[in-house]
C-alpha cells in the first residue's frame with residue numbers, strides 16, 4: 001500500500017496527501033484555499049474598466065422614445 005499521491009500546497013508549499021481525507025486539496029487547509037481564492041479576486045479587481053466615461057453621456061437620450 002505505498003500507492004500514496006502527494007502534492008504541494010500552492011499557497012504554502014506544504015505536502016498534502018491527495019485523497020478523500022484532504023477536502024481542500026491541492027491546498028493543505030481551508031485557510032490556504034481561501035488565501036489563494038482571495039488573491040485571484042484581487043487580481044480581477046486590479047483590472048481597470050475602460051470605456052465607461054465616453055459612453056455615459058449618450059445613453060439617456062437613446063433611452064427616450066421621443
Ligand SMILES: [Zn+2]
Nearest residue numbers: 009012028032
Ligand atoms: Zn498550505
